[in-house]
Amino acid sequence: MAGERxxxxxxxxxxxxxxxxxxxxxxxxxxxxLAERARAGSARTAVRWxxxxxxxxxxxxxxxxxxxxxTAPRPEAFAASWVDDGxxxxxxxxxAAVRPRSRRSLS
Amino acid sequence: xxxxxxxLFLDGLDFCGEVVGQLGPEDWGRPSPCEGxxxxxxxxxxxxxxxxxxxxxxGEQPTWPDVERPADLVEGDPAAVYADVARRCRAAxxxxxxxxxxxxxxxxxTVADRLAFPAVDxxxxxxxxxxxxxxxxxxxxxxxxxxxxxxxPIPDEAVRGxxxxxxxxxxxxxDASATDRFVAWTGRDPA
Numbered sequence: 001m002a003g004e005r006x007x008x009x010x011x012x013x014x015x016x017x018x019x020x021x022x023x024x025x026x027x028x029x030x031x032x033x034l035a036e037r038a039r040a041g042s043a044r045t046a047v048r049w050x051x052x053x054x055x056x057x058x059x060x061x062x063x064x065x066x067x068x069x070x071t072a073p074r075p076e077a078f079a080a081s082w083v084d085d086g087x088x089x090x091x092x093x094x095x096a097a098v099r100p101r102s103r104r105s106l107s
Numbered sequence: 108x109x110x111x112x113x114x115l116f117l118d119g120l121d122f123c124g125e126v127v128g129q130l131g132p133e134d135w136g137r138p139s140p141c142e143g144x145x146x147x148x149x150x151x152x153x154x155x156x157x158x159x160x161x162x163x164x165x166g167e168q169p170t171w172p173d174v175e176r177p178a179d180l181v182e183g184d185p186a187a188v189y190a191d192v193a194r195r196c197r198a199a200x201x202x203x204x205x206x207x208x209x210x211x212x213x214x215x216x217t218v219a220d221r222l223a224f225p226a227v228d229x230x231x232x233x234x235x236x237x238x239x240x241x242x243x244x245x246x247x248x249x250x251x252x253x254x255x256x257x258x259x260p261i262p263d264e265a266v267r268g269x270x271x272x273x274x275x276x277x278x279x280x281x282d283a284s285a286t287d288r289f290v291a292w293t294g295r296d297p298a
Contacts, residue, residue, distance in 0.1 A: 019213065020212065038171050039170060062212030063213075
């Protein structure tokens, strides 16, 4: 079922043009349905958003590193895990509800 | 960049406003150069860029609207919606600290640094709106130079592609205008 918390995979991508993270939660049987999307001003905020939705979270940092940030065991494809370095938390709206559906890009 | 991005942003509000004011009711449903978007979608997207400016002026991290389509963000008369958010941006700019540092994925950046994106967005999407309605829009040379100075140092893979803001650069004739070269660089076809 699309949009079921704890399922799917979350992708957190540094957007170097905007200066924030694009947070996308993919769900569905094949993990390709974009269930929800948000923006986060910091990696910590982005990871919190991701972990609230799935145990499988990956983050592409502003330095171009692809790191594992999920609570599930790190897959072999990931060489390292994201470490919270204590950055300042950015503001991000808390989603009112899960709305499973595909979305168009706003960028 | 500090004063440049602020000036370009404020000038961009007027620049884009002039284009918005020329679109008639029949134009907002027309397709735009942005794939899958109508002119009204472009305007809705622009409001998110302006909201980004408003958040930055308040020293807050920009947020993201939860809508199915960007056009859903435009309720009522499109020109009035634009005028309202532009007015709020001008007012907020007056009290903004452009030197305030904020966290970004690339480390600390000032509000002025981060304003570069919504500033450039105003001009590029003004061209999109013009193209939708058959209005010729010439992007000022200082905007083109600023956009290149801001974006050229960023790796291409971070700028273009499915998660980037630009599509692949479009080839243009040798005698293409400066505006055509610029929009082609952003992935738009000026032909």
